Amino acid sequence: MLTLFRWLLRLTIALIVLVVLAAVLVWYFAVRSLPDYGASYRMQGLSAPVEIVRSTENVPHIFGQSDTDMFFALGVAHAQDRLFQMILLRRAAQGRLAEVEGSRAFASDALARRLELYRSAAASVDAQDQDTRAALEAYAAGVNQWIAEVNENALGRGAPEFFLYPQQIAFWQPADSLAILKLVAAASSNAAATEVLRARLSLASPQNGPAILAGDGAPAGLPVYASMFGDVRFLQTEPEREQAGVAGLSGFLPTGSGLGGNGFAAAPDRTAAGGALLASDPHGPLTAPSLYYLARLQLSSGGVIGATIPGIPAILSGRNPHLAWGLTPAPVDDADIAIEEVQPGDSDRYRGVDGWTAFTTRREVIRIRDGVDQPILLRSTANGPLVPGLVPGLADVVPQGHVAALRWTGLSPRDSTMSALIALMRAPDTDSAASALSRAVAPPLAAMLADGDGVRMLVAGRQPRRAAEHPSGGAMPAPGWLASAAWSEADPAPADAAATEPSTGILIATEEPGAAALRRDRLTRLLQDREVHSRDSFVAAQLDVVSPAARALLPLVGANLWFAGEPAAAGTVERQRQDALALLAEWDGAMSEHLPEPLIYAAWMRALQDRLIRDELGPLADDIATLRPAFIAAVFRNRDGAAGWCDIVQSAPVEDCTTIARQALDRAILDLAERFGPQVTSWRWGDVHLARHRHPGLGDLPALDWIVNLTQSISGGQFTVAQSGLTGLPQDPFAASSGAGYRGVYDLADPDSSVFITATGQSGHPLSRHYDDFAGLWRRGEYIGMSLDPDLARAAALGVTRLIPEAD
Template sequence: MKIIKYVFITLVMLLLVSSAFLFFYTRHLTPKYSGEADLPGLTQTAEVLFDSYGTPHIFAESDEDAFRALGYVHAQDRLWQMELMRRIAPGRLSELFGSDLVETDVFFRTLGIHEYSKSSVEALKKRGGKMLVLAEAYLQGVNQFQKDGPTPIECTMLGVEDEPFTLEDIYNITGYMSFSFANAFKTEPAVSAFAAMGYDYLKVFDLDTTRSERIKSYTTDSNHVAIANQVNEVFNKLPLAPFIGSNSWVIAPQKSSTGRVILCNDPHIGYSQPAVWYEAHLSSPGLNYVGYHVAGVPFAFLVHSEYVANGLTMFENDDVDFYREQVNEQNPDQYWAVDHWEAFDKRREVIKVKDSADVEIEVRLTRHGPVINEAIKGLAETEAPISVWWVYFKFPNYILDAAHEMAVAKNMEDMRKAAEKIHAPGLNLMYGDNDGNVAWWAVGKLVKRPSHVNSKLILDGASGADDPQGYYEFNENPQAVNPPWGYVYSANNQPVMNIEDSTVLYPGYYLPGNRAERIVKVLEAQEKFSKDDLKNLFLDSKSISAIEMQKSLMSLVEINALNEGERTALEQFNSWDGMHEEDTYGAAIYYTWVYFIYEIAMIDDLKERFGEKGSDIFKAFMSAHLMKRSIPTFISAADSPWWDDVATETTEGRPEMVTAAFKETVRYLSDRFGEDQENWKWTNVHTLEHPHPLGAVDMLKPLFNVGPFAITGSDMVVNNQGFPFSKDKLFNVSFGPSTRRIIDFSDINNSESILPTGQSGVPFSDHYDDQSEMYIKGGWRPVYLSRTKIEENATLLTLKPTN
């Protein structure tokens, strides 16, 4: 009996000790939102007021001290995210995650963003200036917290050793951002595969194919299959989600109920935990603005002050080309460069792999850019080299200068001059100010290509005939300044510009015009808009294009071929009003039907031409913007060769394929959600979970992931809650608004914002997920510039200089 008692007491003591350890350990990891902390390097004491959602409002006596403090508080909330972000572009993920990420690292090492970052840092140090001083101050704050603060639990679990953050890391992070904006990496290889099948297979997609019958596709089957598959895998394996799209609209005084400008913006980015943006307010003699920061980058890309506000969306221009190079048969170290043989430049890369041997690669470079053959699994080295030409590498990098200058801009001309400094990625810069101006500029160096070139195909690299011919001047980019209709907007739609009485369409990978059409329709529907009206527009879930497709699909389906359950489902679909709200029925049927129309129509043809690798091309295409843009043209093409099933001796047409796809739709939804069609209600099927990289481990998911939540909105509506068009992930929301912002110049302290989860990336912080429920419900929280307003409900952390 005494032994049992002893064992029991021992177990209780162990439990108490373990509980105490966990309590104090988690408290140790939690960010410090009050009290005092030492920050060497400060010239004077800085005060950080944290509001009720953990947003830091930094008050400092110098700009440099404000950025030191920013680096410190940014790191205490997001150090793990910073660590992850800085490793993507230089190909250092394998050091954390092992051999599964080697192919991703090889791809990025080959691409060479890290080499470009090195040269950008050298150039920055040579020119010096205020931006360099502020960037280094920020890094001092980050590195001081890394030295003195607790190690993030993720770094402890993965065995990450401390390594000071550098200017090169900052440029690598912005380089990864630019890469994730470049949709050509995902789309052009798949388009080239369709072109290789013949013009009739290509013309059904919504792209410029007017010259496709004349231009040759300079690829072999293995080229486009391997590239399409590998690039798709790179995106799928990244532990942080890429940038996707965005909405923004800015209302001029004549359309505003207050008579002042109102700016709205919600950049669409893949969901992740921690959330993408870190919100911070900086106040010092030369600064007073609220900015939204990417982990590890000192300068905000989204900002507002008492004078100006900006918003960003992806421009979706095509700033990447693939070239097939010609190798000298007598000397494989040379390639043909227009009129002579030229030696490949070469560099060696060593990739360190956790719990495995290092991986060494040799990267070849041409006049166009890096050769990607060695980075593409399944693309034999004996194939003709495929090189990548990217605008990002062709100009000095001033994106950090531009971001800083936007933050301190006092008027429209300041903002415009800052925008001119960005050469890549392509962005739509939305603008409003306290003087009543509204503007939109397409930002980035837009390429001039020869008239015969279809930039969506893999091009001839040897002759020089397909090379870019130059760039448009900034004033030739699409833009609108104070238009008479009283607003500017962007939803990643196709822009048009008139230059010297001719209409210019810029090649790109623009999203369908659905969201843009809906935004314009709403903004044109009434004379004046209040802030509440515009909040409602953020959550608008009406799909105009889906209703148009509804009519087309209903005219094609062979009703007599359907059983009773399928007819009931068809009636449900036919009564759908195009909304995507909680009690919506029919939407689940629409997206599933569209998916199976593509699968049934395309898979057999792709496999006939490319074997089992045809499935890889299909997956890559279904993940690209082009797929969504092509829905109406693909389904409306009555004579398309895609409609014939190559496995049968008969010739099928659209009605047979559309009907077969509908039957497969009902089977899929019944298997996944149950045969009771009441279970197909939109918020039963459409769900969001914010994934943390370590949440992929089932045991760790409850600690790190946030959600799941039932959510309204959908793909291709203004409330853009998108999901992959794939059988295993259909309706699992993977991207959407990374923040919603509404900046009201009738009272700048009347501005509001929301993040998808919370400010902090520390799982034990109260601010890890405290905005998630509000976000799902379309809620908002105030964003103040006034210290008086901030102090009403804030805690104070005092950062003190040390000798």
């Protein structure tokens, strides 16, 4: 027995030693991939020495003697800090995520292949102007030199995530940067998803269903969807639901998610210091690291600083010495779904405008890690590629014997948007910026511009021209064989957008319609209520968390509930309802994480909307995940008889809206009391409104998720200027699904006092102190400085990386 005990003790000690050694080895190799910001490197492809000065916040300030060397060094800086992010984005665009993610990424890869994101990007290389091709080639050379440095000196494969992935890192190509820009365009557009939802609502409730999307910008007088297809049947079984959408898999840029953002500006005569002001905060999924990366380049035209996306050699929102700009998705319907009829008896042909026509077909193979490779058949029509699985519910609106094709501006193989972005960085004024942006194709962009003379807003990118007799006006899928459903030539020229009271010197851009329209109204009030503005007033507007939806809906929904009835006994549902209503009656609509009122309001409105629509739509109500304030307002104002939604069709009594409002509030209170206790005043919005910055590669792995993911409570909501969209998912409906990955405010009266921030940090390395050092600042509404003064960058630099031509 004693001998057995000794052997067990020895084995236990040996196992502990092995675990400790394994942990030390993992730590050693992970730390090896942390870049040395004070090192010097000899690299091929440089014409002269370059310095990358890392400011205190780890923002690279790049100094050299030529523009191509600047882009080369930006490639090095991006690869040093965000190589895994770049490779993941490239794989998402190529349709090669399954090679490292396994079978769960198959649907993502299939969709990327069907959209031909990478093929059209590769074809678009020749569409760029000479300066842009030179920039792309120099940037790719810089990325590749860093990859070579990692391989030659065993620098931890460049990022710790790569130890979990079997493939080698392929060298970067100019087409890779264009492919990521295509992925940005695909993520920016939610036009197809909106079309499908309108059609599903029309099928579920032909006369009333689309009213749920009131205020979403659809043209008036939409036809009943089924009427466009005669007597064909709709299965409505959603066989592809489980595979639809690539949202969680491409991570940084979920296709079809509908990126958003705010941009606003004030002319010099509306500012205290006499110089134009501009603010920009693009919205997107919350990830760790953030999609955005801050950088400064010293180009021959002058310094330029702002937000980049690793993999793309351009400042997407920022400033140079004379011009500031912010780019947000424009309110342009840039995609249509065409329903194609397959020829009976011959599945290789479809009904075209001129008769039965053969599909264009191509076969590809998707390789799957630890699985069997899967061949897929890619087919397209004159309207575009067939896209099964494009968005959830698409199968519901495709009649039997038909398939769905996508027509989208982002499919262009002659996309010169990168040239527009590169030229924009060099533009000295708004006229030059407008000329540069004339080359943009996809995504459509609302460009807010400011220079020494004033401010300007324009819409850039190709915009479809639909015929007046288009069967659905582009608002719902339409028969692909009708000539009237086709696009005429898209308009590539930028046009000055309709501004908010332009004569007042204030311009506002949001990704209208829907939620953005409410944010626009709130911004208009904030900006017009002040005679003159400063950088600080623009910061305050950018961080505003007052919900215009709450201010509009609560007086309507609670009109007959405020202070009604006799005082109720403590501990009863009636007393909780009265306490909740008393709080809401004094609330100003601020969605502060420290208050109970935002939580009560959000839960009430969610329960109310579900109660209004569930009886008529059934399971489809689950897909109306976000609040529709315009619909609820129409119901409680009884606009065009909309109060009929308050009557539950399955019950014998006729319910009125006051009854439904009270029942919804009681339901919300019961749910909240079960989770947070009976004391209404102790509830907090921040307990449920959590920003989860998820790592797209490792964020779902046990034991690693707590290292790579960031979670923090935040203020705001779906309709606030400081936007934080709600997931709407049953298990966690109030968590923040999106937000401002970047915020910038540019003051042209004192340009170096401009400020910016990203949501997490500069580094993509989970062991770096710069992985999450911006997260707390971002949550608290704080910023860091934005200066083009080289002395300030050098004054407290973390280090200076020197890149030396190999021949020197």
